[in-house]
Amino acid sequence: MSERVATVVSVRGVHKAFDGKPVLRGVDLEVRRGETMVVLGGSGSGKSVLLKHLNGLLRPDRGEVAVLGCDVARLGEDALVPLRRRVSYVFQNSALFDSLSVGENVAFALREHERLDEAAIEARVGALLESVGLAGTERLFPAALSGGMRKRVALARGLALDPEVVLYDEPTAGLDPLTGAAITTLIKGIADGRGATSLVVTHDLAVARELDGRVALLRDGVFAFLGTLAEAAEQDGPVGEFVRAGGVHARN
Numbered sequence: 001m002s003e004r005v006a007t008v009v010s011v012r013g014v015h016k017a018f019d020g021k022p023v024l025r026g027v028d029l030e031v032r033r034g035e036t037m038v039v040l041g042g043s044g045s046g047k048s049v050l051l052k053h054l055n056g057l058l059r060p061d062r063g064e065v066a067v068l069g070c071d072v073a074r075l076g077e078d079a080l081v082p083l084r085r086r087v088s089y090v091f092q093n094s095a096l097f098d099s100l101s102v103g104e105n106v107a108f109a110l111r112e113h114e115r116l117d118e119a120a121i122e123a124r125v126g127a128l129l130e131s132v133g134l135a136g137t138e139r140l141f142p143a144a145l146s147g148g149m150r151k152r153v154a155l156a157r158g159l160a161l162d163p164e165v166v167l168y169d170e171p172t173a174g175l176d177p178l179t180g181a182a183i184t185t186l187i188k189g190i191a192d193g194r195g196a197t198s199l200v201v202t203h204d205l206a207v208a209r210e211l212d213g214r215v216a217l218l219r220d221g222v223f224a225f226l227g228t229l230a231e232a233a234e235q236d237g238p239v240g241e242f243v244r245a246g247g248v249h250a251r252n
């Protein structure tokens, strides 16, 4: 039923406040199947809060959230489990299990959700690690990894169930520019290679430039702009200022 919908993510009029302090004040967003959408916004603008609404980690005070045709705002926890297999969330801090090896981290969702024998799991984990440039690292532990490597492991883990939608929260945060660029290239490859719909939340305009999709700028609890980065740079006022401050120039 929901399989062929062209709109994969549909957010309408979402409001969310914490302790009476509004963070989202009527957010609307549509992401189409196969699209890579970048959500930009300053620190504390509500980017992570918005992303958490898309897999039911947070519920809106008001408004609609539909992902892959499912009413995420209203589904019970049990009903969210199958949706979360199809919608992967790559957390800002990588959120690896420090007591598990790299291989076990990547295998985690496979063990939880798929009935595979050990040989099949091993093969799948090996292929996933290879796809993020970490072939042969199964036995290392997270503590031994650089920030960039941890992020790669998080990406491999996020792809384990072959998700239709991948949500990335600040994928380059805390990484040096070169490592950040390598991660961004990987994200682009994941989007192009798998045809997964990608929603990338970031304050890093280099990410938006490289991914080259539509950008949505979150400001004062709503999307102040939706379009290409070049169009954003041409805007007067805070939208243009934000984008130009990140080194994106208007065409003229």
Ligand SMILES: Nc1ncnc2c1ncn2[C@@H]1O[C@H](COP(=O)(O)OP(=O)(O)O)[C@@H](O)[C@H]1O
Residues within 6 Å of the ligand: 018, 019, 023, 041, 042, 043, 044, 045, 046, 047, 048, 049, 050
């Ligand atoms: N679980 C929570 N409880 C209370 N306040 C929260 C919670 N999550 C986020 N906030 C607040 O919402 C605002 C937006 O946070 P966030 O979405 O994390 O910003 P960012 O755009 O940097 O990702 C911040 O003021 C933050 O303190």
Ligand SMILES: [Mg+2]
Residues within 6 Å of the ligand: 047, 048, 049, 092, 169, 170
């Ligand atoms: Mg955040």
